[in-house]
Structure formats: C-alpha cells, structure tokens
Amino acid sequence: MTWASLVALEWRALFAQRSAHLAMIALVVCGGIAVTHGSVLARSQRAEITVLQNERARTADSLRRALGVGSPISRDTGFEGRAGVTNLDDYLAVVADQRPHPLQALSIGQRDVLPLQRTVSGRSLFFDGSSIVFRGSQPEIRNPEQQMHGQFDLAFVVVYLVPLVLIATGYSVLADDRETGILPVLRATGTPLMRVVGARIIVRALAVAAAIIALVVVSLVTVAPSAVDGTLWLGVVTAYIVWWAALVYACVALGRSAAFTASVLTSIWLLAVVLWPAAVTAVVERSYPVPPRAALIDVARDSVYGLWDWPRERTFAPFWDAHPELRRDTSTARPSYAEHFVVWHDRFTAIVAPTAARFNDAVARRDAATRALSTIDPALFAGQALSALARSDLMTQLAYEDSLVAFQGRRAAIANRMTFRAEVLTPAVFASLEPWRGDADFAGGRGRRLAYWCLLTLFGTSVLLVSIGTRRIVRLFDSGS
Amino acid sequence: MLWLLARKEWVAVWRDRRLLSMVGVVIVMLTSAIFLRASDMRTTDEERARAKAAFRAAWLAQGTRNAHEAAHYGTVVSRPLTAVSAFEAGMERYMGTTVTLVAHQQSDAAFPPAGESGASQRFGELQPGMVITLLLPLVIIFLAHESVATERRGGTTALLLTQNVSPIGLLLGKTIGLSSIVLSACVVALVAALPAWWPLVGTLGNSDVALRLVLLAAVWGAYLVGWIAATVVLSARVQERPRALLALLLAWAVSSLLVPRIAVTVAAAAHPLPTRLTFNRAVAEEVRRTFNGHDADSVMMAMIEREQLARYGVKSVAELPINLDGILMQRGEENTSRVYNRHFASLNGRVLRQRAVIQWMSVLSPYLATRSISSALAGADYSHHVRFMQQVEQYRLRFVQQLNAYQTNTSKTGDWSAPSKSTLWNEISDFAYEAPSVRWSLGHVQVELLVLGVVFAALTLALLRGRVLTNA
Numbered sequence: 014m015t016w017a018s019l020v021a022l023e024w025r026a027l028f029a030q031r032s033a034h035l036a037m038i039a040l041v042v043c044g045g046i047a048v049t050h051g052s053v054l055a056r057s058q059r060a061e062i063t064v065l066q067n068e069r070a071r072t073a074d075s076l077r078r079a080l081g082v083g084s085p086i087s088r089d090t091g092f093e094g095r096a097g098v099t100n101l102d103d104y105l106a107v108v109a110d111q112r113p114h115p116l117q118a119l120s121i122g123q124r125d126v127l128p129l130q131r132t133v134s135g136r137s138l139f140f141d142g143s144s145i146v147f148r149g150s151q152p153e154i155r156n157p158e159q160q161m162h163g164q165f166d167l168a169f170v171v172v173y174l175v176p177l178v179l180i181a182t183g184y185s186v187l188a189d190d191r192e193t194g195i196l197p198v199l200r201a202t203g204t205p206l207m208r209v210v211g212a213r214i215i216v217r218a219l220a221v222a223a224a225i226i227a228l229v230v231v232s233l234v235t236v237a238p239s240a241v242d243g244t245l246w247l248g249v250v251t252a253y254i255v256w257w258a259a260l261v262y263a264c265v266a267l268g269r270s271a272a273f274t275a276s277v278l279t280s281i282w283l284l285a286v287v288l289w290p291a292a293v294t295a296v297v298e299r300s301y302p303v304p305p306r307a308a309l310i311d312v313a314r315d316s317v318y319g320l321w322d323w324p325r326e327r328t329f330a331p332f333w334d335a336h337p338e339l340r341r342d343t344s345t346a347r348p349s350y351a352e353h354f355v356v357w358h359d360r361f362t363a364i365v366a367p368t369a370a371r372f373n374d375a376v377a378r379r380d381a382a383t384r385a386l387s388t389i390d391p392a393l394f395a396g397q398a399l400s401a402l403a404r405s406d407l408m409t410q411l412a413y414e415d416s417l418v419a420f421q422g423r424r425a426a427i428a429n430r431m432t433f434r435a436e437v438l439t440p441a442v443f444a445s446l447e448p449w450r451g452d453a454d455f456a457g458g459r460g461r462r463l464a465y466w467c468l469l470t471l472f473g474t475s476v477l478l479v480s481i482g483t484r485r486i487v488r489l490f491d492s493g494s
Numbered sequence: 495m496l497w498l499l500a501r502k503e504w505v506a507v508w509r510d511r512r513l514l515s516m517v518g519v520v521i522v523m524l525t526s527a528i529f530l531r532a533s534d535m536r537t538t539d540e541e542r543a544r545a546k547a548a549f550r551a552a553w554l555a556q557g558t559r560n561a562h563e564a565a566h567y568g569t570v571v572s573r574p575l576t577a578v579s580a581f582e583a584g585m586e587r588y589m590g591t592t593v594t595l596v597a598h599q600q601s602d603a604a605f606p607p608a609g610e611s612g613a614s615q616r617f618g619e620l621q622p623g624m625v626i627t628l629l630l631p632l633v634i635i636f637l638a639h640e641s642v643a644t645e646r647r648g649g650t651t652a653l654l655l656t657q658n659v660s661p662i663g664l665l666l667g668k669t670i671g672l673s674s675i676v677l678s679a680c681v682v683a684l685v686a687a688l689p690a691w692w693p694l695v696g697t698l699g700n701s702d703v704a705l706r707l708v709l710l711a712a713v714w715g716a717y718l719v720g721w722i723a724a725t726v727v728l729s730a731r732v733q734e735r736p737r738a739l740l741a742l743l744l745a746w747a748v749s750s751l752l753v754p755r756i757a758v759t760v761a762a763a764a765h766p767l768p769t770r771l772t773f774n775r776a777v778a779e780e781v782r783r784t785f786n787g788h789d790a791d792s793v794m795m796a797m798i799e800r801e802q803l804a805r806y807g808v809k810s811v812a813e814l815p816i817n818l819d820g821i822l823m824q825r826g827e828e829n830t831s832r833v834y835n836r837h838f839a840s841l842n843g844r845v846l847r848q849r850a851v852i853q854w855m856s857v858l859s860p861y862l863a864t865r866s867i868s869s870a871l872a873g874a875d876y877s878h879h880v881r882f883m884q885q886v887e888q889y890r891l892r893f894v895q896q897l898n899a900y901q902t903n904t905s906k907t908g909d910w911s912a913p914s915k916s917t918l919w920n921e922i923s924d925f926a927y928e929a930p931s932v933r934w935s936l937g938h939v940q941v942e943l944l945v946l947g948v949v950f951a952a953l954t955l956a957l958l959r960g961r962v963l964t965n966a
Contacts, residue, residue, distance in 0.1 A: 043752070050759045061769050108771075123616065126588065126608040130771060143566065144594050149605040151774070154767050154841065156848050157588035157876055158758060160608060162862075163616055165755035177747055181740050275739050276636060283632060290617030291624070295530050298611060306605040307545030307592050310570055315552065318567065376610050383612030397613045407612050 019212035044228040051118040106134035112451035114404040115236035120168035122405025135428025183261040186213040188271035218258035252471035259478035266482035285392040301379035339433040398467035401460035412455035499667025524683035532690035558913035561901040568596035577698040582623035584874025600834035638725040750861040757855035761848035820902030853941040863942035
C-alpha cells in the first residue's frame, strides 16, 4: 500500500474510535480557553496602558496651558510653583510601557511576574520621590497563587498537553498488533512495517497538529502579529509536535510492550517538562547568584544620603564635567532651586546606576545560562522560543529596562537644557520631543534568532529520531520478530 | 492476612528491578530536593540576617540626625523564613521579600525572586513540596497501575479469593503494602537529608514547628495514600494495563496541571486586580485630597494649629512650647496610613475572593488543595504574607510616631534641623515578626481540608467496594 492510502486508512480507523473524537475536542476546548484567557489579559493590559497614556496627555496639556506658551522655567520658583521645575518634569513625563505584543495572547510567558511600565521623566529612574527604586521595587500586582500555578495559555497547551495526547494515542500502535496477533498478517501483506507504523504516527500527529494549528491560525488572524513573528510561532509549534511524534515513533520502534513504551515516553515527558527545567533553575541560580537586594539598597542608600546638602564640589563640579555644554559660573550667581533639583537627580543617577547595572548584569548572565541549558530540552526550548517571539520573556524585559535608562537620560538632557539655558518650552518643542515606542522590539531580533535556532534543532533531532526508529523497525522486520 | 498481602507487595517490588529503581528514584529526588532547598534557605537566611544587622547598625549609627530626617532615612525589613518552608516553598518565590519603611508612605513588599530568573523556573522548582505533590503521584502510578492487573493476568486473584481473602481485603492489603513502600522511601529520604534540614529547624524553628511538621507529614501522607488507593481501585476496574496507566496519567495531568491553571484563570477573570500604576495613583490621589501633613493650604492643618494654640493658651505658633510640625507630621502619617490600609485592604479583599474561587475548584484537584494546605503550614501563602505586611505597617507607624513625638517635644516649630540625642535610635526597637499559631494557619485552608477529607472518604468507599474484583 502507498503512503497516502495507508494514511487515509489509518485516519478513518483512528476517527472510528470515540476516544479520538473526545481527545481532539478536549484539545480544541482547552486551546480555545487558553487563547481566550491570553487575549483577555493582553487586551486588559493594553487598555490600561491606553488609559494611562491618555491621562498623561491630558496632564501635559493642562500643564502647557497653565505654564503659558513660551514661558521659560522660573529659576527661583519653589517646586510647588506653577512654573516650577517639577511641573516641567511632569510635562516631560511619559508612561514608558512595554506594549503587549500581539503574540502575548498566545504566550503570556513571564509577563505576569515582570513589571510592564514605568513613568519616565527628567527625574532619576532610581528615585520615586521618597526612596530608592531598583527593578522589582514595585512589582506588578498579581495573585502569587496564580503565578505559582502558572498561566493557562496556548503555549502551555502546546508544551505540556500536546505531547501527552500524542503519547496517549500513539504508544500502542505496534504493541497492540503484536499482542492481538495481527502483526504476522500485516507483514504478510508485503507492506513495509515501517510504513504502517509511520502512517499511524503521522495520522495521530496530523490530527493533533490540525487541531492546534487551526487554533493557532485563527488566533494569529485575530491578534495580527507581523508575518515573520506569526510564521515563526506557527513553525515552532509545528516543529515541537513533529519532535514528539518522532519520539513516539522511535519508542514504538523499540518493539517492546505497550506498558513499557508508555512508561518510557511518559518518563521522557516528565524529564522534559518538569525535571530538566527544575534542574536548570537549581544549577543556574547557584552558579549565577545575584547580589541580595537588601545589600544593594543599603549600599545605595548610604552613598546618596544627604546629597541635597553636599558641597558644590561634590555635586555641581562632576555635573559640569559630565555636561560641559551647560556649565555656568556659580560663583557669581547661586544655583537656583531648579538647577539644584536637576543636578541632584543627575548625581543620584550617576551614583546609583552602576549598582543597579551590576544587579541587572547578574540577572542577564543568569538568563543567558538558562537559555543555553534549555537548548537540549525540547519543552524548555520551545517554551522559551514561544515566549521570546511574544516578547514576554526575561531577555526582552532586560532589554526594555536598558531602553528605559537610555530614554530617561535623553529626557533628563532636555530638562537640563531647559533649566540651565532657560530654553523656552513651546508647543513646537513639545511636539518634537522623542516619543516612547512601547511596541519596539527591545531585544533587537534576538527572539526571532532564538526561534530560528529552536526550529532547526527540533526539526534536526526529529529527523534523527525518525531515522533511528526506521532502522530499528527494519531490523525487527528482518529479524522476523 | 492484610499484612501478608502487604508484605507480598514489598517482595514484588524487591524482585522487580524496574519497580526497585523507581523507589530509588523517589529517594534520590526527594533527598536532592531537600538538600537543594535547605542550601537555598541557609544562604537566604544568612543574607537576610546580614542585611538586618547592617540596617540596624545603620539605624543606630545616625548620630544626632534630625528626627524627621531619620523618619525619611527609615529602615528595611525582610520577610523571615520558617523552618517548615525547608519542605514547602509555597508562594515564596512570587511574593516580595523586602519592605522599605519610611515616613509618609506604605511600601509593598519588593523584589519577588521570580523576577530574577529565566523561563525554566515557571516549569517548576525542585523543592520537596513539588516532588511530593507533583512527582511522587506519577511514580505511584507507575508502581501501582498494574498491581491488581498483574494478579488478574497471572490468575492469582481467583486463587487468593478462594483462600478466604475478601476482595476488600485484597485491595486494602495492596494499598497498605504500596503505601508502606512509598512512605518508607520518603522516610529514608528524610533521614538521608537530615544533615541538611535538621540545623534549619534549630535556627528557624519556633514553638510549634514540630506540630507543623507532623501535620505536614500527615497531609502529604494522606495525599500519597489517596493516590495509591485511587491507582489500586482503577487497576482493579480496568482490565487492560496500558489503559489503566493512561487513564491514571491523564487523571494526574488534569488534576495537577490543568485544573490548577484553569482555577487561577477563572479566579482572575472573576475578580480582576488593578495594575500597580492604577493602584498607586488611586492612593496618591486620595492622600493628596485628604491630609498628608505637608499641604500648607490644608483646612486640616489650620484646624490642628488652632487646636494646639487653644490647648497651650497661646496666640501664635512661635509661642507654642512644642513643635507643631511634629504634630502635623503625625496626624498626616495617621491619615496616610489609614488611606493606604484601606486601599491595601480592598486589594487584599479581591485577592481573597480569588482565593475563594480557587478553594472551591480544588474539589476537582486534590493537588491544589494539598499545595494550599502545605503552603499554609509552611507560612508561605498569601494569608501569611498579608499578616507579615500588617505587622510591618504597625511597626512603621510606631517608629514614625516615636520620631514625630520626639520632634514635637524637643524642638520648636519650623526647626527642621534640630539634632536628636544619639541614644534615641536605640529606644526604637528592631522589627520582630510574630508568627501565627498553627490554628490560625489552618483556619485559612478549611475548605481545602474539607475537600481532602471528602476525597479521602470517597476513595475509602471505593476501596471498600471490593466487588470490582469479582467482576473481573
């Protein structure tokens, strides 16, 4: 029999069983719930960001009117005053968000534990008005129980449940024939056993893939990511399904009993989705420790305490060194409150930022190590690729935070110029301010590269598994077992 | 006869290399998990102790700093670890560990460890609680799914039934035998890991740690025995081994992976939480609208001023024998604390409503119920976190109040640089968390205890309906 006729025959045989229908329906229902949940979460985050941005725009507009078009920042007004420097700061503030990527509806990743937005202005990123702020100082409000159990998104259905369905439907494709005595009859037909087994696995993989890919395609049409990201996401899902189908084929080809095959496959599944990731976490956290936060706060707190009252040699002098274009002679005219304010924030950032960067670097090294160790685990690798494409992973978060620091520096430069050069804040100037791009690819394409690598690895190892399985089945057939 | 049947299981496992290796895997996994967790806890405990000493030393070394400045300098406290969390990490990874205590604002716990690790941690953490509640049931399924089917296939079921062994007795004997094997493996792991966890019990234990450990062992024991009973019953009902195995694996996946995620998803949809930015804004808005002790135009400020002038019988603020600013700061502090408490209480209320949804959905997942109970016993659940935060806020209010009182009574209005006596800092005691009793901890998981009880009763009933064997 040809491949096509075998596949058609097996397809009819599979779906003649009620359990197959039930399994597919269950998969589609689970997937549907997962996609709905992911979409609702992403939509609510987007809506929240839009509300905040609209409010920010209204605040800026009202401040613009209060300040009056064309008024320079008062040099002597206290911080509560109408033309005071803190009003300027509010004027320059933006909600620097991480706009939920369209694919986040399908792969929530770590978006539920990582912060989504910061208000960025000319003020130091590391000070919130009363205390030092590092990443994680203001975690997003979440139910820790939800975070502990994990999110129910399509990536979870694909990574955890699809292999189980493939295992459940495919573990006994050869053993059943052997145990019921049909195997010699099959071999007598002259059809290569490899083709029979292969067709059965293909049918099962096709059935599962059809259900999942249909869901993915419908979701992609709804969320409308870029063509490249959408295709890659679909590609990783397909590669993952193919990998597990190939593994089932290779284990079935061992020719052992159904219980043995089920045990082996389930053990591999357990290793891939539970044990290896847990081992990676344990190893990486020990090999790449991050400095304790409390110690960071202690160091930072003491290094900036009393900064407002430090002598000018310790504040204005290094400020002029860092910004020589703004230098003015403070011996004849004392620095104004506004000037003192911007210098304070500049120095605060200069002192605290290296401490924060050390911590972020440690976290980045840890994340890189995790990604490296993930490449040998299909579940972890696929999960990471899906999250990276959805920009919902730690790598993207760290890149976002680097962008925040750079953006804040540019905002601070504007505040500095307006304060020290009395540059006038006109509507034209305001309109020319650099906007924050919340939908930027902060990680600079690294997510896509990870996905390409994942695709190659999964397809490559699938080919290896299929060839091992085929050789084993041919040997079984030749050995007359 | 029951003990003979139980012993038979021991012999079967001993003779079967595959089964013996599974028991070995249990021991190795659990021992490793305990060692890893204990090592983590030791490191964390040392870090927190160093931080606590450093912040206390910094607090005491403030010299003659102005009292209000010191209130802004503040201090930092960390959530303490408990001895029982050496076995069950609960939600620790997802809850903040550090709280900054300063005047005029109430901070939430910051720096949850989950934000510092990559994607692998979302797949699970190798800690004893996870091994026992998530992985051991899988091993039990492999150990026990063919326990009755093997007898049936070998013809020994009929033989045993003719030897005056009742069907109920057969199932009970198998359950007891398998339970003793699994629980013994856990005990071996516990003993092997004794050098890791015993010192922690000594350093972190409080008065009821022994009771908590015993209760934790009892809950986990009941959970594992429940899985064994369910596996034995299913093995008796389903004639074909592979189908029994698959049915059990699917039951495990649904109960341990699917239902918990669906439960928290449903809970989040039913009672959504605000974002951090929205929450902070709402609090800041209300503080600005009410009285924060800083707004010179505030009606409240004028009222307090008049009140103090009348109290001391003077006509102007300059004549007051006390520092009016200290009183204004204190009243402002009390007001902002009330505002913060109200908002945090509202937020906590929503989280608890989510919890209620999850609690009732744990009917579908004994894993969910067991994790909740073990997290509560370990003091690593949300209720304990809220309790910690409430105590932290009470401490913050007290130390700010002491500083404001000192400023009020030892300086004049408008003097923001009046030095304080250097012994003032010592008079303000360090924060000491008061852990709750076991009764308090279990009071928050009554629904889960009920669920486990019902599931256990149902399984016992199923076991006692030994007729499944005679149907074979």
